[in-house]
Amino acid sequence: MKILVCISQTPDTTAKISFNAEGTEFNNAGVQFIMNPYDEWYALVRACELRESLGGTVVALNVGPAANETTIRKALAIGADEAVRIDADPKSAAFVAKQIAEYAKSQNFDLVFFGKETIDYNGSEVGAMVAEHLDLPYVSYACKLELNGNTATLERDIEGGVEVLEVDLPLCLSAAKGMAEQRIPNMRGIMMARTKPLNVVPPASFEEPVKTVKFTLPPAKAGVKLVDPENMDELVRLLHEEAKVI
Amino acid sequence: MVLVYAESPKGQFKKAAFEAVTYGKKVAGLLGVPCVAITLGTNVSGAGELGRYGAARVLNIADAGLNQLDSQSATAALAAAAQQLGAGVLILAHNSTGKTLAGRLAVRLNAGLVSGVNGLPEGNGSELRVKKSVFSGKAVVEYALTSTVKVLSLMGNAVRPESTGEPVAVETLTVEVPANRIRVKEVKTIEGRVPLPEAETVVSAGRGMKDPANWGIVEELAEVIGATTACSRPVADSHWRPHHEHVGQTGIAIRPNLYIAIGISGAIQHLAGVNNSKVIVVINKDAEAPFFKAADYGVVGDLFEVVPRLTAAFQRFKASN
Ligand SMILES: Cc1cc2nc3c(=O)[nH]c(=O)nc-3n(C[C@H](O)[C@H](O)[C@H](O)COP(=O)(O)OP(=O)(O)OC[C@H]3O[C@@H](n4cnc5c(N)ncnc54)[C@H](O)[C@@H]3O)c2cc1C
Ligand SMILES: Nc1ncnc2c1ncn2[C@@H]1O[C@H](COP(=O)(O)O)[C@@H](O)[C@H]1O
Numbered sequence: 001m002k003i004l005v006c007i008s009q010t011p012d013t014t015a016k017i018s019f020n021a022e023g024t025e026f027n028n029a030g031v032q033f034i035m036n037p038y039d040e041w042y043a044l045v046r047a048c049e050l051r052e053s054l055g056g057t058v059v060a061l062n063v064g065p066a067a068n069e070t071t072i073r074k075a076l077a078i079g080a081d082e083a084v085r086i087d088a089d090p091k092s093a094a095f096v097a098k099q100i101a102e103y104a105k106s107q108n109f110d111l112v113f114f115g116k117e118t119i120d121y122n123g124s125e126v127g128a129m130v131a132e133h134l135d136l137p138y139v140s141y142a143c144k145l146e147l148n149g150n151t152a153t154l155e156r157d158i159e160g161g162v163e164v165l166e167v168d169l170p171l172c173l174s175a176a177k178g179m180a181e182q183r184i185p186n187m188r189g190i191m192m193a194r195t196k197p198l199n200v201v202p203p204a205s206f207e208e209p210v211k212t213v214k215f216t217l218p219p220a221k222a223g224v225k226l227v228d229p230e231n232m233d234e235l236v237r238l239l240h241e242e243a244k245v246i
Numbered sequence: 247m248v249l250v251y252a253e254s255p256k257g258q259f260k261k262a263a264f265e266a267v268t269y270g271k272k273v274a275g276l277l278g279v280p281c282v283a284i285t286l287g288t289n290v291s292g293a294g295e296l297g298r299y300g301a302a303r304v305l306n307i308a309d310a311g312l313n314q315l316d317s318q319s320a321t322a323a324l325a326a327a328a329q330q331l332g333a334g335v336l337i338l339a340h341n342s343t344g345k346t347l348a349g350r351l352a353v354r355l356n357a358g359l360v361s362g363v364n365g366l367p368e369g370n371g372s373e374l375r376v377k378k379s380v381f382s383g384k385a386v387v388e389y390a391l392t393s394t395v396k397v398l399s400l401m402g403n404a405v406r407p408e409s410t411g412e413p414v415a416v417e418t419l420t421v422e423v424p425a426n427r428i429r430v431k432e433v434k435t436i437e438g439r440v441p442l443p444e445a446e447t448v449v450s451a452g453r454g455m456k457d458p459a460n461w462g463i464v465e466e467l468a469e470v471i472g473a474t475t476a477c478s479r480p481v482a483d484s485h486w487r488p489h490h491e492h493v494g495q496t497g498i499a500i501r502p503n504l505y506i507a508i509g510i511s512g513a514i515q516h517l518a519g520v521n522n523s524k525v526i527v528v529i530n531k532d533a534e535a536p537f538f539k540a541a542d543y544g545v546v547g548d549l550f551e552v553v554p555r556l557t558a559a560f561q562r563f564k565a566s567n
Binding site: 011013014017019037041093094097117119120121122123124125126127128129131132133135137138139140141153156157158159160161162163164165166167168177178209210211212213214215216217218221222224225226227229230232233235236238239240243245246 | 255262315316317318321340341342343345346347348349350351352353354356357358359360361362375379380381382383384385386387388389390391392393427428429430431432433434435436440441442443444447471489492495496497499503504514515518524525527528538539540541542543544545546547548551552555556558559560562563
């Protein structure tokens with residue numbers, strides 16, 4: 001079993017979000033970066049579980065600068081066997097997808113895992129794009145994956161329910177809650193991660209179809225309007241007449 | 247022209263399809279081109295109704311394989327239609343289906359994609375500027391699309407469906423569709439209330455409820471205002487409530503018109519999933535709870551007294567309106 005897990009790095013949810021004065025670039029200063037939780041908790045852990053029961057290799061891949069290697073080492077500490085970093089600034093989903101596909105197309109992976117979305121740009125774009133580049137089936141929002149020989153049985157989250165489906169490998173999927181339980185890297189994992197291979201690959205050329213014009217901060221909330229807890233008719237009136245949501 | 251994929255799960259259109267067509271009509275208006283809706287499958291009923299929301303034409307690709315979602319065959323069908331019709335903009339809903347297809351379609355059509363847009367674009371046929379909310383609602387980004395074909399997926403609840411037109415006749419479009427590789431075995435849906443990602447009104451409760459046995463007052467409130475119920479993560483983790491109710495960074499992200507948070511402290515990871523809600527009401531006995539900073543209306547009080555009082559007030563309101 002040869003498994004690829006695509007991991008992205010994102011600012012921690014608690015990070016203060018700010019931009020340069022022109023609003024063209026994210027301000028990294030003082031921001032704590034983490035492995036995207038869906039990639040770490042669900043995709044990577046399920047990939048490692050499958051490798052543990054079926055044998056094979058788990059490759060963790062990140063498109064990003066050298067500074068991302070701390071995150072990549074964490075993936076190795078959790079259980080990936082080797083890692084690949086495509087040495088480029090991950091400018092857009094289309095760019096990242098192109099890089100992942102270029103790398104993966106000659107590698108014959110049985111499974112290519114993504115997280116359901118990155119928590120910064122909330123795109124849910126990369127997985128579907130890679131699947132199209134590779135001409136592979138794609139199951140998004142998978143919350144369960146079992147393998148029986150060459151056949152995968154999956155459940156995926158849909159609005160108000162789940163869909164149960166079957167598909168033969170190879171396959172791309174994006175992982176959601178339910179797929180696995182978070183694993184905390186142990187001391188042995190952290191030590192071993194230092195000796196595992198981390199290959200750095202140059203990026204392929206790509207023409208960007210979408211340009212970022214600028215970032216802005218949303219208008220500040222007007223501030224909370226407190227309503228007397230004894231007077232809920234007043235709250236209903238406000239929701240009806242002022243907020244117009246009832 | 248603007249081509250809108252109107253999704254019809256189990257052959258029926260839902261709000262997401264009406265929102266997408268309404269949005270498509272507005273984009274088409276901006277560009278001065280027609281809006282065309284496309285439907286997939288042999289089980290679609292009532293497609294002509296999409297005309298009411300602004301589709302000048304409604305097309306159907308009647309292939310039985312498309313009755314279920316296989317991203318490869320649906321992409322092949324929609325891309326072939328877009329090419330045959332010369333679509334400049336392709337619009338989908340940013341839901342579980344749209345997210346499966348939008349990226350594929352963008353690659354297939356050599357198009358730029360912006361997913362989860364939440365406002366009308368500006369610009370013209372050669373450059374479209376669109377905005378979306380990023381960093382879990384903590385910032386807004388504006389993108390410029392310059393590719394010949396542009397793909398947009400529309401965030402749920404971002405536009406209100408507007409039914410002002412007339413139904414149109416449904417035309418059949420024939421394109422080559424590959425055989426499915428995905429075999430859908432079963433679709434299990436939770437019957438009853440509107441699913442959380444689509445809900446316009448949500449009543450959500452947290453650890454302040456103390457015990458799962460206390461949820462009756464939350465359900466009564468939800469019942470009276472036709473809301474869907476949600477919960478914070480520790481509540482789902484301790485099995486007080488089902489997992490599909492968990493909202494937040496690690497659960498479902500929602501953007502209802504009204505979010506009522508009861509006994510939830512408002513941790514940043516919770517806010518990440520709900521702060522795109524249009525109006526937030528917070529009920530908490532602790533005036534210092536961080537949720538009040540994100541709220542539009544706040545009630546500082548004991549939820550066990552306030553919630554039944556609020557339910558009664560809504561009942562009075564309903565009776566007199
Ligand atoms: C990586 C990560 C991801 C996370 N993801 C999520 C997520 O997706 N969703 C999520 O919700 N959380 C998430 N969390 C957890 C989050 O940080 C908070 O711990 C959680 O949201 C707190 O839940 P709560 O507000 O229900 O409980 P508490 O923080 O315990 O708050 C209970 C509140 O109820 C109030 N209260 C108590 N009694 C009453 C009463 N009688 N009347 C009125 N008010 C009362 C209290 O004042 C308090 O504010 C995540 C955490 C981490 C680290
Ligand atoms: N820079 C990156 N390097 C590797 N994988 C990525 C990168 N960005 C996104 N991904 C993968 O694509 C998934 C979806 O990302 P997105 O389309 O940005 O929401 C993530 O959960 C990752 O699995």
